[in-house]
Amino acid sequence: xxxxxxxxxxxxxxxxxxxxxxxxxxxxxxxxxxxxxxxxxxxxxxxxxxxxxxxxxxxxxxxxxxxxxxxxxxxxxxxxxxxxxxxxxxxxxxxxxxxxxxxxxxxxxxxxx
Amino acid sequence: xxxxxxxxxxxxxxxxxxxxxxxxxxxxxxxxxxxxxxxxxxxxxxxxxxxxxxxxxxxxxxxxxxxxxxxxxxxxxxxxxxxxxxxxxxxxxxxxxxxxxxxxxxxxxxxxxxx
Numbered sequence: 001x002x003x004x005x006x007x008x009x010x011x012x013x014x015x016x017x018x019x020x021x022x023x024x025x026x027x028x029x030x031x032x033x034x035x036x037x038x039x040x041x042x043x044x045x046x047x048x049x050x051x052x053x054x055x056x057x058x059x060x061x062x063x064x065x066x067x068x069x070x071x072x073x074x075x076x077x078x079x080x081x082x083x084x085x086x087x088x089x090x091x092x093x094x095x096x097x098x099x100x101x102x103x104x105x106x107x108x109x110x111x112x113x
Numbered sequence: 114x115x116x117x118x119x120x121x122x123x124x125x126x127x128x129x130x131x132x133x134x135x136x137x138x139x140x141x142x143x144x145x146x147x148x149x150x151x152x153x154x155x156x157x158x159x160x161x162x163x164x165x166x167x168x169x170x171x172x173x174x175x176x177x178x179x180x181x182x183x184x185x186x187x188x189x190x191x192x193x194x195x196x197x198x199x200x201x202x203x204x205x206x207x208x209x210x211x212x213x214x215x216x217x218x219x220x221x222x223x224x225x226x227x228x
Contacts, residue, residue, distance in 0.1 A: 036219075097169075099169070
């Protein structure tokens with residue numbers, strides 16, 4: 001079935017390095033994408049979003065890139081910090097269902113001191 | 114202001130019992146969503162409310178699951194005759210509206226364990 005999935009289930013990076021978390025989606029009707037961060041025992045926290053009319057969006061230390069040609073989404077975290085350790089989810093929202101977020105299975109980011 | 118809150122934070126119950134999970138959305142948010150998250154997995158959409166109406170209930174796993182919302186505020190997710198496979202974290206989110214794809218803000222979740 002259609003899904004949003006991730007390439008790497010676990011990513012380990014050195015503190016201070018940049019992190020890149022990838023996500024593939026399969027539905028070309030998706031027009032809105034969101035990255036969430038989930039720390040242990042907490043609910044997902046919104047990080048950044050991007051609409052399909054954009055290729056790139058930047059926030060504070062984070063950048064989301066969208067490649068609609070290959071249906072690929074990535075989250076880049078600059079100068080990764082120990083506090084960035086968490087599970088990161090991408091989610092897609094489709095044109096025909098503005099309310100429903102389809103989540104990937106998540107990538108765990110581990111930051112080594 | 115206050116975020117989305119959920120209660121209880123943890124619930125342990127015996128198989129066959131009914132449970133009620135509560136969600137208090139952010140004030141002024143007309144849209145409210147329920148998701149389920151099994152251990153080590155992503156979130157699974159269950160149901161959403163626009164105001165007090167639930168236009169799409171197709172995500173509810175079975176007829177043992179029901180939800181209601183009153184006063185365009187608090188929502189309750191009820192699971193009847195709980196089964197062990199119902200064990201999961203149940204997450205609630207709210208957003209300003211549904212139509213404009215506003216950001217969904219999540220609560221901390223209720224961790225349900227069915228013995």
